[in-house]
Amino acid sequence: MLTGLQAGALTPLMVPAHAMALLALGLMIGRQARRGATLVAFALGLIGGLAGIAAAVGETPANTVLLAAAAVAGLAAATGRAMPAVIGAPVALAIGAAVGLDSPPKAASIQTANATLVGTGLAAFMMVALVVLISAQLRRGWPRIGVRVLGSWVAASAILVLALRFAR
Amino acid sequence: MPSWRPASRAPHRGESEAGRAVTTACAVVLAVLTASPALAHTGGSLAGGFAGGFAHPLFGPDHIVAMVAVGLWGAFLGAPAIWLLPIVFPLVMAFGGVLGILGIAVPWVETGIALSAVVLGLMVAFGARPPLAVAAVLVGVFAIFHGYAHGTELPPGADVVAYSVGFVVATGLLHLVGIALGTLTRWPAGRYAVRAAGGAIAVAGVVFLGVFE
Numbered sequence: 001m002l003t004g005l006q007a008g009a010l011t012p013l014m015v016p017a018h019a020m021a022l023l024a025l026g027l028m029i030g031r032q033a034r035r036g037a038t039l040v041a042f043a044l045g046l047i048g049g050l051a052g053i054a055a056a057v058g059e060t061p062a063n064t065v066l067l068a069a070a071a072v073a074g075l076a077a078a079t080g081r082a083m084p085a086v087i088g089a090p091v092a093l094a095i096g097a098a099v100g101l102d103s104p105p106k107a108a109s110i111q112t113a114n115a116t117l118v119g120t121g122l123a124a125f126m127m128v129a130l131v132v133l134i135s136a137q138l139r140r141g142w143p144r145i146g147v148r149v150l151g152s153w154v155a156a157s158a159i160l161v162l163a164l165r166f167a168r
Numbered sequence: 169m170p171s172w173r174p175a176s177r178a179p180h181r182g183e184s185e186a187g188r189a190v191t192t193a194c195a196v197v198l199a200v201l202t203a204s205p206a207l208a209h210t211g212g213s214l215a216g217g218f219a220g221g222f223a224h225p226l227f228g229p230d231h232i233v234a235m236v237a238v239g240l241w242g243a244f245l246g247a248p249a250i251w252l253l254p255i256v257f258p259l260v261m262a263f264g265g266v267l268g269i270l271g272i273a274v275p276w277v278e279t280g281i282a283l284s285a286v287v288l289g290l291m292v293a294f295g296a297r298p299p300l301a302v303a304a305v306l307v308g309v310f311a312i313f314h315g316y317a318h319g320t321e322l323p324p325g326a327d328v329v330a331y332s333v334g335f336v337v338a339t340g341l342l343h344l345v346g347i348a349l350g351t352l353t354r355w356p357a358g359r360y361a362v363r364a365a366g367g368a369i370a371v372a373g374v375v376f377l378g379v380f381e
């Protein structure tokens with residue numbers, strides 16, 4: 001059986017909207033020359049979102065916000081240009097907060113629920129850090145184009161899902 | 169060396185090694201955190217949604233030939249079209265998908281999709297090299313038709329994110345197939361082969377138009 005920590009760690013990887021948004025964010029940050037502010041904003045948003053869900057804030061539009069922010073981050077990655085921190089940091093903050101708020105733990109005890117939230121936070125941050133480190137090294141030729149193509153795929157998918165959500 | 173490659177700062181040896189070490193560390197921690205026993209038949213929603221979306225463009229021959237033609241033409245046009253078209257196409261296709269999802273009427277969608285195979289196939293067959301803006305607009309217009317058709321067929325299920333990702337990825341991979349085949353244009357015989365493929369795509373498009381029915 002999965003422990004609370006493992007179950008939480010799997011959430012950002014197994015929920016398509018989360019994985020998509022974290023991937024797009026990592027690709028976007030990877031293009032930035034100064035990444036500190038954006039990464040800190042993401043971490044703060046993530047901690048805030050997880051704290052919010054731990055405090056049982058109730059239903060929020062986190063998933064829709066997550067898709068919208070994923071579309072912005074994906075578009076930024078698709079352009080191949082470095083997103084200024086003044087725009088990148090709020091996008092990162094939104095994605096972090098939305099991932100946290102959209103990850104309610106399914107656990108029988110408070111202890112397991114807390115472990116699940118810790119796992120979610122760690123895995124989400126590790127995933128973004130990993131994508132940032134990899135994409136930051138893909139600055140030339142075909143790998144750089146691959147990053148841009150991935151960004152456009154994420155943006156296109158997010159836009160379609162948002163449209164479907166608003167059409168309902 | 170192609171001129172579109174951006175100049176880049178060469179990393180110091182230590183910086184590069186440190187980056188690699190941190191990347192490896194992150195990957196190991198993430199793998200350990202998410203390691204779990206193999207559980208059969210889990211994540212059905214994710215797999216089914218993604219697989220369903222991924223299969224969607226692959227079961228439409230009109231979509232397949234048009235997407236491959238985009239890649240072939242991009243390869244024929246060279247840089248920057250070769251990488252610009254596969255980046256722009258999914259975004260414009262998403263715009264078409266939004267029109268379809270919102271129920272905004274777009275006329276002659278099926279005709280437009282069939283025409284995309286005819287026109288793009290002919291572009292490849294004749295080795296047409298219009299200005300980049302003209303090529304982008306042409307491909308963009310056809311992307312709207314393809315996106316519209318996909319958008320109207322998106323299932324309203326809970327796994328719609330995975331489905332959308334699946335069919336966007338499949339569409340992109342079809343472009344990459346076209347681009348990969350298009351690299352044959354580096355050789356004289358390959359250029360003839362690619363142009364012949366364009367001709368075959370155009371003929372297929374004429375069949376899709378129902379001209380022979």
